[in-house]
Amino acid sequence: MFEVTAKTAFLFILPQYNVSVPTADGEMVHYHYGPKDLVTVLFYIFITIILHAVVQEYILDKISKRLHLSKVKHSKFNESGQLVVFHLSSVIWCFYVVVTEGYLTNPRSLWEDYPHVHLPFQVKFFYLCQLAYWLHALPELYFQKVRKEEIPRQLQYICLYLVHIAGAYLLNLSRLGLVLLLLQYSAEFLFHTARLCYFADENNEKLFNAWAAAFGVTRLFILTLAVLAIGFGLARVENQAFDPEKGNFNTLLCRLCMLLLVCAAQAWLMWRFIHSQLRHWREHWSEQSAKRRVPTAPRLAARLIKRESGYHENGVVKAENGTSTRTKKLKSP
Template sequence: MGIRKKSNKNPPVLSHEFIIQNHADIVSCVAMVFLLGLMFEVTSKVAVLFITVQYNVTISNNEGPEETTLNYFQHGLKDLATVFFYMLVSIIMHAIIQEYVLDKINRKMHFSKTKHSKFNESGQLSAFYLFSCGWGISILSSENLLSNPIGLWEGYPHTLMPFQMKFYYICQLGYWLHAFPELYFQKTKKEDIPRQVVYISLYLVHIAGAYLLNLNRLGLVLLVLHYFVELLFHVSRLVYFSNENRQTGFTLWAVLFVLGRLLTLSLSVLTMGFGLAGAEEQGLDFASGNFNVLFIRITVLAAICVTQAFMMWKFINFQLRRWREQAHAQTQTVKKKAAPAKSKSSKKDKANGVNGALASNGADSPRARKEKSS
């Protein structure tokens, strides 16, 4: 992300600089409009679409001594309004973390422009990955998916989601959608925008794909796994910025990154290639949310494999560049150590008259000529 510079001058209202400096306040006002809409009966029905999770389904449970009801949720077009609202919330949270945490640290550390930008990016993503990873693990534990991996494909299609899982996907989509306007708000450099757009789009495509194709369980497991590895990388980069000698985290991240890619591929092949392929519910049925057909399974598996291959290619390039930089730094260190020794020897040679051709022959010295004349 680029560096957002604050100026004491008041820019013209509705100018680019005015929007960038005050975007958090503007977005907060828009979010407050939806919240205030809940207070009036005329607007409450519309405001509810943006704030609360939609498509509630109540199911009676007669297994116990008393009849209980269980609340589940499905997905639909109304979710777009909810995602939009939580995109606004993500922009506000982004601004809070930036102003009250990262900017204060930046003022103390006095980073260069490049480090400033990378520090802001890693700081924002570390907070998000930590929150998402912890929340995702709690959902997996409550749904017993960690102890029962068969649940990834058993009972597909998983059209009914508990509140926590549906809200998790809504927040994930809202967060990654908010990253697009942040490219403008943070004044991202033009050369960095294509990389950021690809990065954000990959998240949105995979998260939305898992959500719409009712592969929410598999998607949640893969997201938590990926977020944990990415969290380690960005925390390691934050530690590196504070002390460049601390690079142990990058080594651990490199090992876990490769293991994470292998585990992602293994779970994807196990679920799509074996679990769903052998399931009783086969066929394409939009009404029941069943997308368990060969073409979709191959498409999903191919998308995951291509993404993992792309990430490995980027990872290998990153490691090669890092090794080259370390080798270059070591070469420069050796040269700096050799330079003082060379200068000392050259001064000594000059004092002994062996620097170039100056008095290189002892017979040409004045004392030698005096002895010959005598």
């Protein structure tokens, strides 16, 4: 709004390091990364915190009051509710970027012309917003008053997302990172949607079966694309030299480290998935076997109790007319 502060404001709001790249139709503005991106990410961290609070107050709190959830389920409901909104918006945005940039129609573009130093505006802005969201999740652990038992689990997947997204952005593998994020976010959106439906109705577990199938397929596709692009595609690129100034990290050691990181993360996620599924099945079968067992009450021997007519008074059975029922002994004359 003011010319004096406009240059400083643009540093926070808009992506920096724009470069004019000549094309057949003229010139296009592209971007590359640098230290000023930290300032832009910091600004969008505050924007994300505000949006997080709006979704929590005006949507999730109103729904959770109607469901009357316990403290544990209430915390998980808030977590899944926030992630459903984020994953849905990220899937739509990521799918739009991948389609408009032609990464799906031409899979070779994932590794051809590496390093991909110059990024379109929407690609760079997408990565900055992704980094801002997962960095904002760290202070949200305090703002949401997450239980101490849940903090290690949430820190694990927050750090995993930050490492993979920042790695794809800094190592100039933004095209491959977009496709892998599209697959990962689609599976995560299905999981958190299934969990919200379960909190609304505990008998509704059909979406968990769909997510279980999608989870395994997603792991397979991510591993296949990573091996295809990094292990085979980058290995055939002519320019294979370690040059950080030009953004080239295409060496054998770097490729092995990238593949090891991706494979280790996917194997860890698959192990946790199998472990949780086995635990769920054991609990399900134990409940089913408990229902089939019919509790047998001990049979007591039936005792015939002969009740005498009359009523009791001071431990002595009286007749209805008030006299004792015992036979009186006749005194001998």
